[in-house]
Amino acid sequence: MDLLLQTPLLGPVLALLALAIAFGALLGYAAKVFKVEGDPIVEQINALLPQTQCGQCGHPGCRPYATAIASGEAINKCPPGGESTILELAKLLDVEPTPLDAEHGKEAARKVAYIREAECIGCTKCIQACPVDAILGAARHMHTVIVAECTGCDLCVEPCPVDCIDMIPARSPLQSWHWPLPDSMSLSQRNDLIASDRQLSGAH
Amino acid sequence: MSASVIPARTARAIGSFPGGIHPAENKTQSLTRPIQSAPLPETLIIPLTQPGYQQAELLVKVGDHVLKGQPLARGRHGIGVVTHASSSGVVSAISEQAVPNASGLPELAVVISTDGRDQWLPHTGISDFQSVDRDVLLSRITEAGISGLGGAGFPTHIKLRNQHSLIKTLVINACECEPFITADDILMQERAPDIIQGIKILLYLLQPQQCLIGIEDNKPLARAALEKAIDDERIQVVSVPTKYPSGAEKQLIQLLTGLEIPSGTLPAKSGVLCQNVGTAYAIARAIDHGEALISRITTFTGAALNRPGNLEVLIGTPMEALLDACDLDRSQLSRLIMGGSLMGISMTALNLPLLKISNCVIATTAQEIPLPQAALACIRCGMCAEACPVSLLPQQLYWFARSKEHEKATRHNLFDCIECGACAYVCPSHIPLVQYYRAAKAEIRDEQDKHRRGEHSQQRFEFHQQRLEREKAKEEKRRQERAELARRNREAKAAGKPTAGQPDDIQATLERVRAKKAKAKELEENS
Numbered sequence: 001m002d003l004l005l006q007t008p009l010l011g012p013v014l015a016l017l018a019l020a021i022a023f024g025a026l027l028g029y030a031a032k033v034f035k036v037e038g039d040p041i042v043e044q045i046n047a048l049l050p051q052t053q054c055g056q057c058g059h060p061g062c063r064p065y066a067t068a069i070a071s072g073e074a075i076n077k078c079p080p081g082g083e084s085t086i087l088e089l090a091k092l093l094d095v096e097p098t099p100l101d102a103e104h105g106k107e108a109a110r111k112v113a114y115i116r117e118a119e120c121i122g123c124t125k126c127i128q129a130c131p132v133d134a135i136l137g138a139a140r141h142m143h144t145v146i147v148a149e150c151t152g153c154d155l156c157v158e159p160c161p162v163d164c165i166d167m168i169p170a171r172s173p174l175q176s177w178h179w180p181l182p183d184s185m186s187l188s189q190r191n192d193l194i195a196s197d198r199q200l201s202g203a204h
Numbered sequence: 205m206s207a208s209v210i211p212a213r214t215a216r217a218i219g220s221f222p223g224g225i226h227p228a229e230n231k232t233q234s235l236t237r238p239i240q241s242a243p244l245p246e247t248l249i250i251p252l253t254q255p256g257y258q259q260a261e262l263l264v265k266v267g268d269h270v271l272k273g274q275p276l277a278r279g280r281h282g283i284g285v286v287t288h289a290s291s292s293g294v295v296s297a298i299s300e301q302a303v304p305n306a307s308g309l310p311e312l313a314v315v316i317s318t319d320g321r322d323q324w325l326p327h328t329g330i331s332d333f334q335s336v337d338r339d340v341l342l343s344r345i346t347e348a349g350i351s352g353l354g355g356a357g358f359p360t361h362i363k364l365r366n367q368h369s370l371i372k373t374l375v376i377n378a379c380e381c382e383p384f385i386t387a388d389d390i391l392m393q394e395r396a397p398d399i400i401q402g403i404k405i406l407l408y409l410l411q412p413q414q415c416l417i418g419i420e421d422n423k424p425l426a427r428a429a430l431e432k433a434i435d436d437e438r439i440q441v442v443s444v445p446t447k448y449p450s451g452a453e454k455q456l457i458q459l460l461t462g463l464e465i466p467s468g469t470l471p472a473k474s475g476v477l478c479q480n481v482g483t484a485y486a487i488a489r490a491i492d493h494g495e496a497l498i499s500r501i502t503t504f505t506g507a508a509l510n511r512p513g514n515l516e517v518l519i520g521t522p523m524e525a526l527l528d529a530c531d532l533d534r535s536q537l538s539r540l541i542m543g544g545s546l547m548g549i550s551m552t553a554l555n556l557p558l559l560k561i562s563n564c565v566i567a568t569t570a571q572e573i574p575l576p577q578a579a580l581a582c583i584r585c586g587m588c589a590e591a592c593p594v595s596l597l598p599q600q601l602y603w604f605a606r607s608k609e610h611e612k613a614t615r616h617n618l619f620d621c622i623e624c625g626a627c628a629y630v631c632p633s634h635i636p637l638v639q640y641y642r643a644a645k646a647e648i649r650d651e652q653d654k655h656r657r658g659e660h661s662q663q664r665f666e667f668h669q670q671r672l673e674r675e676k677a678k679e680e681k682r683r684q685e686r687a688e689l690a691r692r693n694r695e696a697k698a699a700g701k702p703t704a705g706q707p708d709d710i711q712a713t714l715e716r717v718r719a720k721k722a723k724a725k726e727l728e729e730n731s
Contacts, residue, residue, distance in 0.1 A: 051652060051661035061665070084651050132664035135672075147418060149668035151661045174257045177307040178646030182579065182639045183606070191575045192539075193636050 048088045050080045053131035054153035056105045061131070074098070079105035079180045080152070089184045110170040111152040119164035126156035126165060214267060217418075217444040221455045224447040225626045226544065229422065234505040235388045235512040239394055240528055244322060249557035250520035251303045251313040252277040254284035255359065264314065268295045271325040271673050273496045275347070276314045285359045285560075286349035290498040290518035293318035302540045304556045306549050313557070316520070327494035334404055338653040340555045341409060341491060348490035349497045349560075353482030354388075354451070355543060357561040360394045360483055361473075364409055372475035374412040376403055376484060378419040379424065379444065380452030384546030385564040387501040388481050390514045392419075392426035397431035398492075402484030404436055404490050411478060415439045416460045417481075422446040448546065449624040453478045453701060455593050467620050482563070502558060504566040508537040514594035527567055538570040545573055546625040580633040588627035588637060594620050598627035598637055605644035610651060613644055621645075679690055 002116070004011055046066035057077040059065040069075055076098045082165040083100065090097035100107055115135075122140040127133075132181040137143030143179070147170075157165045182190060260277040264270055278286045294317045300310035301494060305661040330336055330344070346361040354377055380388040392399060407415055419427050421443045430441055430512050444450050444459045454465045465471050471478055471641040482500065489495045498519055505512040510531035523540075541548040542562055558565075566573070588598035596617055604613035621641050628637040 046662070047655075047658075049656040049658065051665060053661070053665050062662070071239075071416070074674070081654075088651075092613075103554050132661050132666055134664070149661075149664060151657070172257060174307060174309050174311060177309060178650070179306065179639060179642035181605070181643040182636045185639075191634070192552075193576050193639055 003148075013156040035127050039067075040068060042066050045069050045089065046083060046094060048081075048092065049078060050085060050151075052080045052151040054080060054155060056150070058104070059162070069093070074101065077104045080109055080110075082107035087112045096149055111167040111175055112147050112150040112170045113152065113154075114166045114168045115143055116144055116166065117142050117144060117163040121162055123161055125161065126161040127156045129159045131155060205579070206361060206626045208556055215416075216439055216444045217459045218709055219458045221331070221458045221593050222595050223451075223477040223591045223626060224449065224455075225591050225629050226446070227629060229446075230356055230384045230505070230545070231386050231389070231422070234384070234503045234512040234514060235363055235390065237511075239501060240513055240515050240529070242515045242517045242521060242543075243529060244291060244318060244439050245521045245525055246291070246318060246587070247296070247517070247522065248293070248316040248318060248518060248520035249301050249313050249318065249522060249678045249682050250276060250287055250290065251301070251311045251559065252287055253305075254279045257311075257490065258284060258285070260284065260312070262298065264289075264295050264298075265299055269293070269319075269324050270295060270316060273325040273498055275349075275496070278360075279425045283359070286347055286350050287314075288349055288496040288497070288519075289314075289316055290497050290520050291316070291719065292321050302553060302556055303548065304551050305561065306637075308552055312444060313520075317600040319505055319548070327496075329495075330491050333491050334408055335657075338409055341405065345487060346495075348486070348495070350483060350486045350499075351492060351560055352480055353486060353500060353560065353563065354480035355547070355561055355563055357559075360479070360487070363477065363479075364406075370475065371410045371477045372414070373457075373461055373474065373477075374403070374406055374410055374415040375476055375478040376406075376415065376417040376481060377451055377453070377456055377478055378417050378430070378481045379456055380406040380423070381420060381446070381448045381451035382546055382564075383448075384505050384566050385503050385544050386501045386505070387514055388404065389426050389562045390503075391422050391485060391501050392423070392481055393429050395435040398428040398488045399430070399485050400439065401492060402486070402488035403439055405487050406479060407438060409438070412438075412477070416591060417441045418444050418450070418460050420444055420446045420450060426550045448626065449593055449622070452593065452620070452622050452624055456542065466687045467617055497560060500560065500562070502526075502562050504567070505543075505564065506574040508533050508567040514618065517558050519560055520557045522557055523551075523565060524555040526558070527554065527565070530567075532567055535657045537567050538575075539568050539573065541566040541568060541573070545574065547623065577634040579635045582633055584636060585632060587630045587632065591626040593626060594622060594623060596621055601644070602635065602637055602640055605640040606702045608644075608647070610648045614648060618644060618648070618706065 031188050042063070046063050049062040049066055051062050053061045055061065055100065056079050057065045059068055065078070069089065070201055075093065075095065076086050078085055079100060086097050086100065121141050122137060122142060124137065126143060127135045127137055131153060132149055132151055134146045135143050135156060152170060154167060157167065182193070213495060230418070252262070254260050261280050262277050263275050270276070272289060274289045276285065276287045276289055282666060295314055298312070299315070301313040301315065303311045303313065305311065323352055333341060342361055342364060345364065350360040352358045352360060377393060378388060380386070403415060415438050417430060417439065419430070419441060426508045427441055427443065434441070442460050444456070448454055450459055453471060457471055457478060458464055461476065463474060463476065465474055465476070486497050499516055500519065501514050502517050503514050504526060509527065512528040515526055515529070528673045540551045540554065542551055542565055543549060544564055545566060548566065549562070582599060582602065584599060586599065592598055598614050600614055601618055601621070604610070604616065618641060623638050623642060625638050628635065631637060
């Protein structure tokens with residue numbers, strides 16, 4: 001006690017030391033218990049990508065591209081995702097959205113693979129190429145595409161030795177049609193709008 | 205109409221909804237004549253469109269002779285609606301035809317060359333519907349191809365299915381609040397007993413505690429006709445003030461019951477089900493007479509028609525002949541609109557066929573409904589928010605839709621927007637607001653669909669990767685086993701011992717093949 005009273009600095013020093021040890025232990029404990037596996041930003045980016053695994057971005061799948069984006073690659077290399085994916089990525093990463101890089105392809109309507117079954121020789125090459133196991137068939141038996149599972153990635157077209165795979169639109173024009181934004185409408189289209197009509201001589 | 209003329213039997217609306225507008229009604233023009241029957245057309249174009257543009261299952265082929273009321277196509281997997289031939293004749297084509305729709309894209313339709321005999325498929329009604337099972341009535345309604353005739357066209361049988369005893373209040377929509385349309389009004393005036401019969405069938409199907417017919421106070425004749433026809437104490441007419449959009453489903457329920465249907469849920473979840481008077485009429489025809497839905501009352505109006513009125517038309521009739529029956533002045537016509545002047549769509553040609561949802565055709569002049577003026581900048585006056593019957597913030601939604609901030613738009617309850625057009629109607633800058641909301645909704649739905657599919661594909665891809673790894677590991681294990689065997693054989697050979705495994709197997713196989721060949725040769729020689 002004497003020592004503490006004679007050296008007034010010692011008290012605070014000891015107190016701070018005790019606090020430092022306590023908080024250090026707490027932090028160390030928290031780092032062990034609440035450790036986050038993997039890189040969460042990669043997961044978040046990956047969740048926004050369309051998961052076609054098509055490789056048009058130059059990476060062998062969506063997760064590798066997500067990893068590349070997390071380490072600073074451009075966000076505009078995904079044609080299947082298109083404008084909406086770029087906007088979402090820009091928002092997530094808080095960067096300026098940029099138009100789709102034409103080098104990697106154009107944004108197109110969703111497609112699915114279609115095997116002309118009469119021409120299929122049953123070589124199984126497309127089955128091996130499909131990243132989501134959406135092609136059904138066996139060696140020397142006809143193959144067919146499970147439309148609901150096909151992502152339209154295009155990867156089965158190239159390996160086919162008899163070129164019997166077509167990429168066809170997944171939805172009919174009617175199914176994929178929706179009202180456009182007025183900003184993107186032509187004048188005649190805009191003149192067809194009537195919801196905003198009011199009568200010149202109308203009483204209101 | 206002043207409130208004092210409402211007789212004692214008519215209840216007053218107990219609720220109200222915010223906003224709303226009072227556009228010029230323009231209803232008297234088409235109410236001067238009783239329902240006219242339309243001339244039988246030479247060709248009928250009957251679209252096979254199903255909800256969501258799913259493929260319909262065809263029941264006829266080109267060249268078939270069909271009778272009036274014969275089914276032409278049905279939806280797959282029990283969803284969708286059955287379409288029928290509206291008159292007898294020969295199926296001359298099944299192809300894509302121009303039809304009235306917002307996209308302007310052709311839809312698959314059956315074209316029938318009518319034979320003029322208008323011969324019915326034999327059909328019988330049910331004389332006492334209370335004596336048959338509810339499922340029988342429901343399947344009759346399904347087979348009759350009835351869909352909501354108020355304008356949205358939702359399949360009625362789906363709405364009615366599995367609702368028995370869950371519905372407390374049946375609401376019958378007789379508001380017809382949109383300008384120009386009088387089809388329901390005249391139907392009530394002339395055929396109220398059939399409507400009440402349809403309501404009684406609905407009461408039997410759903411067993412609700414009460415049935416409220418909501419009617420705007422600008423239709424005193426229709427209301428009187430309904431009141432005269434009511435012979436069931438569960439049914440009550442409720443007069444609601446004339447205000448657009450009181451005929452919107454959730455708004456009408458709010459007016460009649462004071463109940464606000466929670467965002468994102470169907471009224472049925474709150475124990476309320478809404479049907480249009482036209483639908484009730486069609487149900488009565490289907491049950492009492494066994495008639496499929498092949499005709500409807502359509503209002504033909506607009507300043508370009510010299511004799512506007514309501515016509516009972518066959519579904520699929522090309523409009524041009526009907527417009528001529530109302531004496532269309534082609535020189536005056538500026539636009540042809542299907543539906544009302546607030547929610548309708550412009551049509552690009554005169555000869556498009558009438559659909560089940562075609563409640564009104566407006567042949568309008570440039571004076572009556574002028575072309576939309578160029579949109580000016582939003583001045584943030586807030587009139588749209590005052591007019592919105594759902595208490596949304598149309599101005600905010602407009603900004604979000606323009607800048608594609610879909611998440612914010614969703615959080616501002618864009619999907620509660622009923623697209624009634626009240627906001628655009630009052631907008632002093634003539635901004636086509638509803639159009640922005642429609643586009644934004646569609647984009648958001650597409651995005652959600654994309655994410656759903658993305659998640660699914662990711663799962664499939666991960667399974668695929670796992671499978672490849674598993675196969676690789678298996679292959680690696682087999683390779684190691686073979687290497688091990690070879691090594692042991694080498695060692696055994698070096699030690700001069702007989703080898704195990706492969707070499708012996710090969711020997712045995714060779715001998716077996718040799719024996720098989722010899723046998724085959726023997727057989728060949730013998731034959």
